[in-house]
Amino acid sequence: MRRSMALVFDGVRFRYGRQTPVLDAFDLTVDAPATVLLGPNGAGKSTLMGLAASQLRPAAGTVAFGRSRPDRRRGLAGYRRRVAWIPQHITPVPGLTVREQVAYAGWLKGMPRPAAWEASAEALARVGLTPLAGRKSHQVSGGQLRRMGIAGALTHDSELILMDEPTAGLDPQQRQVFRDLVSELSGPVQVLVSTHQTEDLSELYQQVVVLDRGTVRFQGTPADFLTLAPPGAAGGRERAEAAYGLLVGQEV
Numbered sequence: 001m002r003r004s005m006a007l008v009f010d011g012v013r014f015r016y017g018r019q020t021p022v023l024d025a026f027d028l029t030v031d032a033p034a035t036v037l038l039g040p041n042g043a044g045k046s047t048l049m050g051l052a053a054s055q056l057r058p059a060a061g062t063v064a065f066g067r068s069r070p071d072r073r074r075g076l077a078g079y080r081r082r083v084a085w086i087p088q089h090i091t092p093v094p095g096l097t098v099r100e101q102v103a104y105a106g107w108l109k110g111m112p113r114p115a116a117w118e119a120s121a122e123a124l125a126r127v128g129l130t131p132l133a134g135r136k137s138h139q140v141s142g143g144q145l146r147r148m149g150i151a152g153a154l155t156h157d158s159e160l161i162l163m164d165e166p167t168a169g170l171d172p173q174q175r176q177v178f179r180d181l182v183s184e185l186s187g188p189v190q191v192l193v194s195t196h197q198t199e200d201l202s203e204l205y206q207q208v209v210v211l212d213r214g215t216v217r218f219q220g221t222p223a224d225f226l227t228l229a230p231p232g233a234a235g236g237r238e239r240a241e242a243a244y245g246l247l248v249g250q251e252v
């Protein structure tokens with residue numbers, strides 16, 4: 001198992017156009033095997049994920065994963081090999097099979113074709129998609145597409161996988177498959193999941209971050225997060241929602 005590395009935001013400032021900055025003098029260190037990022041609409045979660053994925057560039061401050069920094073000369077490609085971004089909607093590449101698209105993800109990150117092809121088989125096995133390896137990627141379900149995206153990240157040996165609302169729009173069974181996958185993956189790779197779902201926080205994550213209007217309102221273990229709930233909240237989900245409501249003044 002790899003040692004956990006830290007994703008560090010140091011004094012980050014980011015704004016869209018001339019709007020008020022979404023993040024300003026923003027500091028955050030994420031270093032658990034699995035971290036969940038919660039926050040209301042407009043809190044800045046997607047912006048934070050976009051910066052972590054190096055899709056967005058800070059106007060000031062730095063983003064780093066371990067020693068890797070996307071803003072360093074020749075640093076971007078290495079950073080993007082280590083830090084993979086799984087968007088909510090994965091686009092199937094016309095004509096490619098599931099395995100070909102997974103191998104293609106490795107090739108795009110600079111792997112030689114044979115190595116990417118070889119690694120894709122193991123990556124598909126890790127996400128439970130071996131039986132669909134030969135199917136055209138446009139013929140698989142939304143949940144399977146997201147697992148295929150993760151297989152692509154595993155092919156090029158990512159160390160941190162960022163996922164934005166990975167279970168949105170999935171049926172309960174696919175959601176469970178996805179949660180099982182996150183549990184299995186976290187450790188060998190680190191995962192940072194942005195979501196509105198507060199189910200199974202304690203089972204899935206070691207760290208909870210609550211963001212509201214560009215500010216970290218809470219960072220700590222799920223156990224500490226749940227203790228914020230007022231007495232009377234019963235089950236895990238109800239307690240998580242009560243704790244969240246107390247922090248940001250609204251429902252998830």
Ligand SMILES: Nc1ncnc2c1ncn2[C@@H]1O[C@H](COP(=O)(O)OP(=O)(O)OP(=O)(O)O)[C@@H](O)[C@H]1O
Nearest residue numbers: 016017019022039040041042043044045046047048
């Ligand atoms: N492309 C954009 N252009 C201009 N403003 C944007 C853009 N994307 C986001 N914003 C603004 O930046 C702020 C943070 O948005 P962001 O999408 O990061 O929040 P979020 O927490 O991901 O919200 P949600 O849960 O609704 O996805 C919001 O005020 C939003 O309106």
